[in-house]
Amino acid sequence: MGKTQSRKAEHLKIAVEEDVQFREKRTGLERVAFKGVELEYKALPEMDKKEIKLETEFLGKNFKLPLMVEAITGGTEEAKKINKDIAKACQETGIGMGLGSQRAMIEDAGLKDTYFVRDVAPDIFLAGNIGVTELGKYSAKEIGKALDDVGADAVAVHINAAQAAMQPEGETDFKGRIEEIEKLAKTLKKPVYVKEVGHGIGLETAKALAKTGVKAIDVAGAGGTSWTALDSKRGSKEMGETFWDFGIGTAESIVQTRKGFKGKIIASGGIRTGLDCAKGIALGADLCGLALPVLKAQQSEGSQGVKKLIEKLAEELSIAMFLAGAKDLKGLKGKATVKS
């Protein structure tokens, strides 16, 4: 097993077996928070819950629900089963999916099939994935080929300064990365979007990304999986403790990103219920994403477990919309109150 693969395998094991979620910091979407977000309750919604529409469109693909499973894995035999189980559930429920970083398959073409899910999920929105610090190493042509090889519709470029700073082997040269993102967005034939990995995106970064031509931003804010925590479990424990709760909470991150960016926004990082998702959309996001709960559901009950989780989120979202008097996702916009 190569270095990239063994790091990925360690990440999976630690994420499933240990506590790697933020401890003190919350997404800001939960009910009782220092600065919480409440969905406005409309006691007389004047609508029939059964008529609620959850369909949406994202980067040219139709979604039955405004949800996607965020990037998790690829590159190992274990990853192959995880990706297929998740993809099958996404196909059955009509939501999107992100593949884990494709660096391993660019380095070793033999690993392509550990990412390939189009046999079980021919119709879903599928995002490829590459780290921002890989952009200088691979050409747009190589990245484009990695996307074509798995039938991806778009690429998510992950930005992970906080994570990299915790990794003993982490790439921490972030000079010129905005320019590289812009170059890729202008050269690649497929849409490019940018995602954090769990520490959030703020106003300044959103504004800088707005100028690059990326089509969407996935905030992956603080409050869910903490990568400073996860990677510190593999390396420098002490520093991981210091930065465990570092980052911009998801609610704050959505609000700031919406201020600086006109494209699509994915609310993610600690989305755990359909109510969290409703609040994210009310604050200005178009779609919600989640990773760790999906991985845990897959590990305990396979594809069926993932499907059950997605169906629960959909029902919760539907209830939240009913209680806010929103017939569709557009109607949800602005229905959140930020409490200080």
Ligand SMILES: Cc1cc2nc3c(=O)[nH]c(=O)nc-3n(C[C@H](O)[C@H](O)[C@H](O)COP(=O)(O)O)c2cc1C
């Ligand atoms: C085990 C694991 C592996 C991940 N690998 C990647 C990755 O390769 N690329 C990426 O962009 N994000 C990766 N992520 C980050 C997720 O896509 C997501 O943005 C983050 O976990 C926040 O969502 P959550 O709180 O619902 O887990 C990974 C997350 C987990 C839990």
